[in-house]
Amino acid sequence: MNILTRVIGVVSGKGGVGKTTLVSNLGAALASVFKINVTIVDCNITTSHLGLYLGMYYSPVTINKVLTGEEPIENSMYEHFTGMKIIPASLSLKDLSGVDMFALKNAIKNLSGKTDIVILDSAPGLGREALSAIRACDEVIFVTTPFVPAVMDIVKMKRLIDELNVKTNGIVLNMVKREKYELTKDEVEKLAELPVISIIPEDKNVPRSLSAKVPTVVLYPNSPASREMKSLAAMLIGEYYEKTDPFTSIINRLKFW
Template sequence: MDSRRDPDLCLALAARFHTEHPDTVVLLITDQPEALGLRAMRAGVTDLLAPGADLQEVNRALAEAKQQAEALAARHASTESQGPTGRVITVVASKGGVGKTTVMTNLAVALAQAVPNSTVIVDLDLQFGDVATALNLSPEHFLPDALQSVASGDTIALKTRLTLHESGLYVLPAPADPAAADGITSAQISQLLQVLTQEFPFVVVDTSPGLADHTLGALDHTTDPLLLTTLSVPALSGLRKIVDTLSVLQMFTERYHVVVNHADAADGVTLSDVEQTLGVLVGTAIPRSKGAPASINVGVPLMQSQTRDPLVRALASLANRLLPAGVQLDRRGRLRTKGKKS
């Protein structure tokens, strides 16, 4: 691309090629290499060429670009041929306020503590995600940084963009700027999850309420949909519509998990009502937890503190259905020792 007339437009286009078409290699013609060099590198530009470059220099740049494009294509083809290996657990809820982030961060911590270096949580609530806050983290890198690494096929760089929690959980936070969500496509999310499943046995995905494009992109790679509701008529009615939609789209896998949070029937809705409305069985019921609000405020998930709490007991049981044979948690979220009962 010749950037002399409008360098900003060319760099923006180069960045889109870099993220949406990662096998494409971009060369930039510029008469101000020092001014554009760093910005061009961040946009994924491979090389800069002067307007007056001779034929030999142009041929050299094209030959190197061709070689790099072939290497990128081979790397992506190899990743696709291997197929996914990890399990992707994606939460879906019709309404906000049902405890998505609390449930998913605690579940992710449980899996991470049970199997070291096994679990990454991705915050796909792109505008208002607070997974990092719930885990008391101050990350240096966010989702857009990781998407750039994925587009370039650099899995080593991708891992450096993840934030490590003290429980051993890897965290990929939502964008720091809500406006950045507009530049993220469902295709990029699909590519990210495809790479993460090659690197981690468990990929836990928090989402925004409803069925946004990014959530549908994640569900396309999900092995274990986690359908979350409370015992309220609006939340339950909305989740029924989601179940119907996922069934039509053939995204409702056999390994679904229906989780009812704040499962107290005092308000007139029961677990039987949930099963009748959704047409599927409830797998996990989480009673109201007195310790959950305080744990959220201090950023220490209850599964991490391994305290006696109904939320810990319920999510330990859910985690046990996801963990490999021989690895089980007790009622306090601790690894169960053979021969001992909790």
């Protein structure tokens, strides 16, 4: 347990459900909207995307060099224009040699006092990489799409995470279209025995902002996904954020009258 710094892992059973998207947007929202000193870390070193999502194609020092023992973690931190700090992983295959994933926990501990919140972008599943990220954090957020296989993977993960005494914050349901064939919030909560803490809609502005290499909450701050992600960022730090956009709230008020 880190006393000065809170370490939150963003995890999932399945890949492609939106972890990296969420990590980059939570980081950007916490830094730019709520003025929190936050650091996001790419812990998915075999298929690292976090730097790519933010337009960082080459960084002289990455988490790989920290995990080989060549560099202290402070040397791998880069400041984004939103104010968040990023610790990217190398994109080069050769930088995987000599990396000790189990050194991650101690490396993250060294961020204690240097940043208020650390968010780890984990590899999916329960392999060596994902387990090292889970072991390095104080609490986790699960990300899933509203379908049975992805939710069942979370059930399995939750059991293991409970055994490791890591706190589970709940589930983020992502890419929700509100179609009949999708699981509902209640169904997910019953299956996983965890609360759903955020429902992020499928939103074209997410891939649009990805192609611009700018977090959605920055490029399209009022888009439906951005509002939900800012609201989740607020919830994590005990703040309030009105997620209904002004237009919808006027319509709702008119409907009420």
